[in-house]
Amino acid sequence: MASSPFRGPVRLVALWKKELLALVRDRHGLAALFVMPAVFILVMSLALAEPFSTRQPAAIGYAVLDLDSTPVSQALDEQLGAADFFEKRERPPGEADARRRVEAGEAAFVLIIPRGFASQIGSNRTPSLRFLIDPAVPNTLREGFRQQVEAAVIKVWLAHVLERLGQNLMIPELRRVTERVGPPEIHTEAVGRADGEVFAPPSSVQQSVPAWLIFSMFFVVIPISAVFVGERQRGTLQRLATQKVSFSLVLAGKFVPFVLLNQAQAVIMIAIGRWLVPLCGGEAFSLPDGAQALAALWLLSIAVSAAAVGWALFIASLARSSEQASILGGAGNIIMGAIGGIMVPRFVMPAAMQPWTRLSPMDWALDGVHHVMLRHGGIVDILPAAAALACFGFFALAAAVFLGRRVRC
Amino acid sequence: MIRIDRIHYRYRAAPQPALDGISFDIGRGSVYGLLGPNGAGKTTLISVLAGLLAPQDGGVAVDGEPLAAWRASRPTAIAAVPQDYAFYPMLTVAENLDFFAGVQGLSRRQRRDRCAAAMAFACLEAVAGRRAASLSGGLRRRLNMAIGLTGAPEVLLLDEPTVGVDPQSRRFMLDAVKRFAADGGTVLYTSHYMEEVEAVCSGVAIIDHGKVLAAGPLEELKRGGAPTLNLGFARPLPEALVANWRARFPDMGVRDNAVDFPRFPADGLAPLLAELAAAGLAVERAEYGAPNLEQFFMQLTHHSLRD
Numbered sequence: 001m002a003s004s005p006f007r008g009p010v011r012l013v014a015l016w017k018k019e020l021l022a023l024v025r026d027r028h029g030l031a032a033l034f035v036m037p038a039v040f041i042l043v044m045s046l047a048l049a050e051p052f053s054t055r056q057p058a059a060i061g062y063a064v065l066d067l068d069s070t071p072v073s074q075a076l077d078e079q080l081g082a083a084d085f086f087e088k089r090e091r092p093p094g095e096a097d098a099r100r101r102v103e104a105g106e107a108a109f110v111l112i113i114p115r116g117f118a119s120q121i122g123s124n125r126t127p128s129l130r131f132l133i134d135p136a137v138p139n140t141l142r143e144g145f146r147q148q149v150e151a152a153v154i155k156v157w158l159a160h161v162l163e164r165l166g167q168n169l170m171i172p173e174l175r176r177v178t179e180r181v182g183p184p185e186i187h188t189e190a191v192g193r194a195d196g197e198v199f200a201p202p203s204s205v206q207q208s209v210p211a212w213l214i215f216s217m218f219f220v221v222i223p224i225s226a227v228f229v230g231e232r233q234r235g236t237l238q239r240l241a242t243q244k245v246s247f248s249l250v251l252a253g254k255f256v257p258f259v260l261l262n263q264a265q266a267v268i269m270i271a272i273g274r275w276l277v278p279l280c281g282g283e284a285f286s287l288p289d290g291a292q293a294l295a296a297l298w299l300l301s302i303a304v305s306a307a308a309v310g311w312a313l314f315i316a317s318l319a320r321s322s323e324q325a326s327i328l329g330g331a332g333n334i335i336m337g338a339i340g341g342i343m344v345p346r347f348v349m350p351a352a353m354q355p356w357t358r359l360s361p362m363d364w365a366l367d368g369v370h371h372v373m374l375r376h377g378g379i380v381d382i383l384p385a386a387a388a389l390a391c392f393g394f395f396a397l398a399a400a401v402f403l404g405r406r407v408r409c
Numbered sequence: 410m411i412r413i414d415r416i417h418y419r420y421r422a423a424p425q426p427a428l429d430g431i432s433f434d435i436g437r438g439s440v441y442g443l444l445g446p447n448g449a450g451k452t453t454l455i456s457v458l459a460g461l462l463a464p465q466d467g468g469v470a471v472d473g474e475p476l477a478a479w480r481a482s483r484p485t486a487i488a489a490v491p492q493d494y495a496f497y498p499m500l501t502v503a504e505n506l507d508f509f510a511g512v513q514g515l516s517r518r519q520r521r522d523r524c525a526a527a528m529a530f531a532c533l534e535a536v537a538g539r540r541a542a543s544l545s546g547g548l549r550r551r552l553n554m555a556i557g558l559t560g561a562p563e564v565l566l567l568d569e570p571t572v573g574v575d576p577q578s579r580r581f582m583l584d585a586v587k588r589f590a591a592d593g594g595t596v597l598y599t600s601h602y603m604e605e606v607e608a609v610c611s612g613v614a615i616i617d618h619g620k621v622l623a624a625g626p627l628e629e630l631k632r633g634g635a636p637t638l639n640l641g642f643a644r645p646l647p648e649a650l651v652a653n654w655r656a657r658f659p660d661m662g663v664r665d666n667a668v669d670f671p672r673f674p675a676d677g678l679a680p681l682l683a684e685l686a687a688a689g690l691a692v693e694r695a696e697y698g699a700p701n702l703e704q705f706f707m708q709l710t711h712h713s714l715r716d
Contacts, residue, residue, distance in 0.1 A: 007514030014511025018497065018504075025499045235493035242459040242489040243560070244480075245512050 011245065015253025022227050023261065029223030033265055037216030038272050044212065045205040045273065045282045060141060061089040062109040065098045072118035072156060079152035080111070086145060098132055108137045109145050121160050127153060205285045207345070209273035210369040214362050215342045216269070217262045217304050221312035221329030224258060228316035229325055237404075247404045251397065255309055262305035292378040299379060300368045303386035303393075307361045310393030310400070317403040336360040364388045410437035410595055411458075411564065415467035418453055427453040429619035430467065435612070440586055440596040442610035442627070444603075444702075446710050450619040451599050455566050458597065459489040471564075485513045485560025492569040494549050495556075498542035502533050502552055505541055510559040523559045530585065531555035547578030554585065564595045571605060583609050603703040613702070615709050622709040627702070634705040635672035638681075641694035642666045650688060662707060666693075671700070671708040 023029065064077045081088050089107045092098040098110040112130040120127040129149065133142055165171075231237045231250075240250060273285025287294065312329065319325035337343050340360030349357070357363040368385030371377040412434050419426040427450045435441040445451050456462040458469060460480060469476040480487060496505045506524040515523060528534050531551040536544065541552060550570060557565055567586065571579045586609050590596055600606055606613060607627065614624035623630050645666055654661055654668070662669040678697065685692060700708060 010514050010516070011512045014508055017511070018500065018508045021504060022497060022499050230498075235491045235495040236497065238461065239489065239491055239495040239509075239556075240512060241461055242487075243509070243513055244460065244484055 011249065012253060012256075015245075015250065016257050019227070019254055019257040023223055023257065026223050026226060029226055032219045032222040033216060033261065034268060036219065037212045037265070037269055038276075040212040040215070041205075041209050041269060041272055042277060042280060042282075044208040045277045045285075046280060048208060060137070061087040061107045062111065062145060063089045063092055063098065063101065063107045065092050065095060065110055065112045067115050068113050068117040070118035072121050072160065073113045075159065076113060076117070076152055076156045079155050080148060085148060102132045102134050105134065105136075108134045108141070111149060121157050127157075129153070205273050205277050205283050206373060209269060209285045210373060211342045211366055213266060213269040214304055214365045214369070215333065215337045217265055218308045218311065218333045218336065218362065219329075220258045220262065220308050221315050221333065222326060224254060224309070224312040225316035225319055225325030225329055226322050228254070228313070229319055229322045233321075248401060251313055251400060251404070254313060255397075258309045258312070259302065259305040262308060263301060266301050288372055288376055293372050293376065296372045296377070296379045296382045297369070300365065300372070300382050300386050300389075303368075303389035304365045306393035307365070307389040307396070308393075310396035311361070313400040314396040314403070317400040336362045339363070341366055361389055361392050364392075410472060411435040411597075412470045412473075413454075413458075413467075414470065416454070416457060416464045416469065417466035418457060418462060418464050420453075426619050428457070428464070431616060431619065431621055432467075433614045433621055433624035435595060435597060437595055438590055438593050439612060440590045440598055440610045442606040442613040443597055443599045443616070444606060444613060444706055445616040449617045449710075451616065452568070453619075454616070455489060455568055455597070455599065458564075458566055459487060483563070485515075486562055487564045487566065488557040488560055488562035489566040490554050490557040490568065490570055492572060494541075494553055496541055496552060499540060501538050501540050502528070502544070503537040505552060506556060506559055509556045513560045515560070520559075523561055526561075527555040527558040530558055530588075532581070547574045547581070550574050550578060550582060551585075554582065558589075562594070564597070565589060567596060567598045569600050570598075571600065571602065579605070603701070603706060607702045615706055617710050623705075631699055631702060631705055634700040634708060636675065636698055637696075637700040637704045637708070638670040638673035638678070639694075639696040639704075640668050640670075640685075640692055642668075643691060643693050646690070647688070650690075660708070669704065669707070671704065673697070 062080075064080065066073045066077055086109070089101070092101055092110065095112065098107075098112070101107045102110055110132040112132065114128060114130065117127055117129070131146070131149075231240075237247075237250065241247070270285060270287065274287075275284070278284040287297070311332075315329040315332065316325055319328055337360075339356055340362030341349075341357050342362050346354055346357045346363065364385045368382040368389075371381040371385070375381070414432050416428050416431045417426055418428040429450075431450070431454060443451050443454065453462065457464050458476070460476070471479040497508070500508065503524065506527055507520055510520040510523050528537060531554055533548070533551055533555055536548060541549065544552065550573075554567070554570060557567075565586075570586070571582050574582070583605060586596055586598065598606065598610055610627055612625060613627050613630060615622045615630075623633075643666065646663070646668070651663060658670055658673075660671045662671075675697075682692070
């Protein structure tokens with residue numbers, strides 16, 4: 001029989017074409033790969049914009065109940081307002097009303113300045129203050145408010161001390177020192193690998209686009225297993241075997257289209273972060289400058305694809321039905337995302353839990369992306385992560401080949 | 410053309426071999442039936458012929474050449490058409506044919522020609538652009554077979570190709586099989602529909618428990634079968650009488666109000682009819698003579714259920 005001299009490539013192209021046709025007609029699989037991460041990126045970028053911002057969290061308000069009503073207590077109230085971090089709300093007429101406002105969520109904190117506050121300051125005794133707090137407010141914000149109050153009290157106390165000192169020393173200008181000296185100017189810069197350059201801290205979109213992109217790339221398990229399990233159940237794999245299409249060739253026929261699909265995902269999700277998120281009121285996602293950084297990201301993206309597609313083929317080979325594959329693959333991805341710092345950033349986790357993140361390939365991928373995106377590293381910096389991901393993909397693929405041969409024997 | 414010679418195959422951890430010294434010959438241009446109860450070894454034998462399994466002993470030769478060597482020079486010369494709809498429901502008929510032609514390494518022109526020929530053979534041109542998922546059972550069967558023809562095979566291994574189709578589609582499939590053989594193709598045809606096998610096959614091998622029970626030209630086999638007596642009654646037989654007969658004729662089969670006596674001796678006819686008259690049972694229908702294929706099959710494989 002006269003077959004093509006390019007028999008091998010022709011067979012592979014036929015497998016790729018079939019896989020792409022099957023993929024574009026799998027609406028559920030496409031939704032899992034494109035719609036889900038797009039929604040995640042949009043929602044998380046906007047929802048987390050405030051925690052990642054250095055500006056004041058507008059939604060966190062406070063009120064002051066001044067029971068002392070002295071110039072000193074008023075000065076404390078003014079100092080607190082000058083900090084301009086939390087939003088000042090209307091003064092409550094009494095403690096009962098203050099409690100009601102906190103319960104109703106109108107104010108996260110109420111500072112109660114008790115009677116005698118001014119005399120405590122005047123007699124150099126430790127002043128006592130009271131907070132009413134909303135228990136739903138995170139500890140970090142409570143602590144932030146407490147520190148602001150402490151700073152304001154110290155400033156009021158310092159003004160008092162300087163005034164008295166000025167009176168004793170006959171230097172009334174000392175009183176105005178505290179008025180002239182404002183809060184220190186602190187310039188924040190992210191520490192990166194590029195020498196001498198100063199970088200702005202990352203925004204929420206810089207954090208969420210890579211995280212949810214990595215997460216979604218692993219969801220190739222849904223379309224891969226849908227086709228693969230169907231092929232096995234319908235006897236198509238057996239039929240291909242009778243046509244001397246080896247199982248390794250079948251897997252190769254799936255590997256390349258899905259790696260390409262992952263790359264398309266990466267481009268689309270980055271475009272969403274760059275153009276759609278700003279349209280919805282968030283900050284625009286920006287890629288690092290320089291060819292080396294872009295090459296590092298592309299290399300990492302290929303490594304993530306290798307890991308994700310290898311993992312998907314392993315799950316598809318293991319599962320007996322598409323339902324089983326969806327559960328195994330979906331749950332596996334969610335667990336990898338949970339422990340891998342996708343859903344909860346690693347630095348937020350307790351110290352005892354942080355080493356466990358290293359078990360997840362998603363953590364390796366995220367670590368690599370952070371090296372490029374946030375620490376402005378290059379190809380050398382992402383090589384360990386890329387190598388780990390490639391090895392994971394290779395071993396998963398080897399396991400898939402082993403399982404596939406066992407099933408077909 | 411195909412010589413199956415003392416093939417032995419045993420699955421790992423299986424107590425009995427699936428194929429235990431199977432031997433028979435299939436002539437070129439013939440449709441050869443492979444019959445056997447469930448678990449007899451038919452699928453294993455087809456897997457061996459399709460190259461999925463390598464026999465642990467014995468071998469298969471095609472035109473005097475070992476199967477593997479023969480296939481190496483003709484990669485698409487044997488096509489297996491499974492019982493399942495082994496194609497892609499999300500692809501159209503034309504896309505399915507093009508894909509299966511493509512994985513056989515055919516050039517673009519060969520693919521176009523072969524797909525057109527296979528589509529014409531199975532009369533699928535009108536549904537070329539339809540997704541396979543939307544086809545009726547009969548059209549799916551035809552597509553399943555057409556895919557097997559994309560490589561222009563010399564040998565077609567058909568595993569129950571007419572399961573679940575309407576009489577018109579069945580007739581079409583049987584005619585297609587005959588046309589394929591008339592054009593010089595060789596077919597190994599497995600089916601549980603005996604009348605189909607009688608209609609299209611010139612030779613038959615009946616296997617059970619991995620062994621060949623009978624093999625050869627169909628008419629010769631049927632002539633060689635022991636005469637069978639088949640009686641039909643207007644009402645069910647008394648249980649006592651059935652029990653009595655079972656003790657005397659262990660191979661006897663009872664279905665509804667009919668009874669089959671395989672290997673029934675001619676000199677036993679008169680006493681049996683006298684026994685029925687004494688019991689007051691009127692015979693509605695009586696047949697005696699050479700068995701048809703189903704009766705012959707039942708004689709060889711016995712009546713007991715297999716799964």
